[in-house]
Amino acid sequence: MNPLLTTGLDAQRGTTTLSVNLNKVALLRNTRTLGIPSVTRAAALVLEAGAQGITVHPRPDERHIRAHDVHDLAQLLKQWPQIEFNIEGNPFHNLMDFVRAVRPHQCTFVPDAVDQSTSDHGWQFPQDAQRLAPLVAEARALGVRVSLFMDPLPAAMRAARELGADRVELYTEAYARARGTPDQARVLAGFTATAQAALREGLGLNAGHDLNRDNLTDFLVAVPGVQEVSIGHALIADALELGLAETVHQYLRCIHRASLTR
Template sequence: MTKLSVNINKIATLRNARGGNVPNLLQVAKDIQKFGANGITIHPRPDERHITYQDARDLKDIVYTEYNIEGNPQHNFIDLVLECKPDQVTLVPDAIGALTSNAGWDTIKYKEYLTEVVSEFKRNNIRVSIFVDPIEAMIEGAKETGTDRIELYTETFAHQYGLGNLKAIEPFTKCAVLANELGLGINAGHDLSLDNIKFFKDNIPNLLEVSIGHALVSESLYLGFENVVNMYLRKLK
């Protein structure tokens, strides 16, 4: 079964919009795990507009499934990850001020930099995943950095699938086959939803984990967190 890691950034966004502690981020993380999710993902950004660095520290003792911290490996982020020691760190090349993640790494251009960062995290027994576009050369480049996994950036698939273009899965499948041949684990995320997750999972061999936040939280406004988490789990079996 592919694991479901729930990104709780949007819970923090809602909390921060009003100030105070409603909704309670830590309680939501506890409940999502109780409902059956296999992990919790956060993506703190330099401006801390949703998840704060203190949230990351507080969640360390709350997450008992799998803890995944995503972000651009600048100095403050690296220090935070080494302090929190999550199960996994996902390296994402976010530009400062970016509304959301919008591209994967150029693993060839930034090979030396990524190799250094990957080595530092692996020395501290933290599994590393690199966020990449579905381009075979980027998968090969990721392998050269020493990373454990890649995370396929799925926005183009989700958009095209919504338009009825099922062939949009093809580059993702090719990259997954290559990653398997190279011994890289495969994660995926961005705009995956209840509508498209089963088709995506069925076409990606050995998909280990998906990270879903915006869609899952939005769907839960109508259907409830416990129900939605279990709907995803059934589709991922």
């Protein structure tokens, strides 16, 4: 069994970890045929700067991450045995092929459509449970931790646990949109309640989507038990101004500030 499923790094981590999503690096590269910027070079740079994980979301049309990127990153990460590799995607499209071939530390099941520009909702229960169950079981049998991309609905956490998931990833766009508005407290309270429900069910907790340097600390202070945040779009955008290494440092500072406040 992959030790990251239940032991190993999980037992050592005292604060939330940062997994950098490299999709937007691949998107830029794919506009030309020169192979730059390099996805693997970007991975090395963020890891050298202190990121604890790499995330990719290869879609069937390969508009950003391509199949060879997944395998190239898996090869690179053999040099970084302490680093988590998280592959996201729809298990009814192409995700399971990568899970079977690469056996990442974690796979995040996301219910996106083939033509979607980005993920915009979580799994629905009981509607999705029956068809997800055998794929969750297969991934876990391969030693891969399974995280389900979920909306902030406390009542759905028991269903996720009963399905066999190890973690849920809270879809945080609603929080990002509400921040700074009169709805912020109400929306954030929904995430807090969902996290508490997940923890009661024994689920691990991840979060991602539109988290950035401005909103990350407040989210982590309010939402208990977040083990990992996956951040791509905002982080890569910030890197255009600050550089990858300094950007990673700043996101890690956001996480550290939250750990001092909790």
